[in-house]
Amino acid sequence: MIHRRFRRIVALTSGLLLTAGLSLVAPPSASTAVATRAPAQTGTLVVNARWGGHSTYDRLVIDLQGGVPSVTVTPVTHLVYDGSGKPVPLAGKSFLQIRLHPAAAHDDAGHSVYEGPKLQKIYLPQLKGIALTGDFEGYVTFGAAFATNPYYRTFTLHSPDRFVVDFAHGNRC
Structure with missing residues (x-):
């Protein structure tokens, strides 16, 4: 022994x-x-989130560097911060969780590269708020709040890389 x-x-x-x-x-x-170099476990960096209102839809754009990762958009009953499980203080009756993987909003040294809002109330016809709810172990998660259940479509754009979600609403012109 x-x-x-x-x-x-x-x-x-x-x-x-x-x-x-x-x-x-x-x-x-x-x-x-x-x-x-970019984060060792992820090649994609999430650097910003922005939004805009149009006559028949609201748009959420997530700016990326290093390619577009796999993205899932899931309706949820409420939003929580990853890790802690604490509720996200966004008012709404309907919510979407947007999860990017593999991705990071920080560099190898742990410094944030994300320059967008962490929690933002928005006054558009459909989109009422967004929050960065997680950046942990290769997953970056956002939450979006709505007054009603949204009809949405997703797509990617390149040069520069972006993930886009459009939320339809009646014509506001």
């Missing part, structure tokens, strides 16, 4: 010393390359 533990300790110590030795020999440029 003691002999097995000793071999395990020797193997772990050898591995640690080998790893430490390799990192000491690595060229200086290797460590700086990691700091400037």
Whole structure:
């Protein structure tokens, strides 16, 4: 039993010393390359969210860098912040959760790259508010609030990359 533990300790110590030795020999440029690259686990950065009103629809645009990830838009009964489960303080009778994966709203150092609103009340015919509700483990989540159940369509645009959601409403011209 003691002999097995000793071999395990020797193997772990050898591995640690080998790893430490390799990192000491690595060229200086290797460590700086990691700091400037996009998040290692995600290639897509979520950098902004914006909206606009049109005569027959409201539009929500999520600006991206590094491509468009998989996106799911799900009707939910209420909005909560990811992780804490605390309710999002947006008034509405209907809500959508917009989840992007793999994506991040922060860089490798943990600094936010997202420049849009975290919580915003909006006064459009259909869209009444948005919130950034999560940025954790490769998922970025937004919540959107509405006075009524929205009819919506989604699509992507490129150069620059964007995810778009249009919410239909009656003509307001």
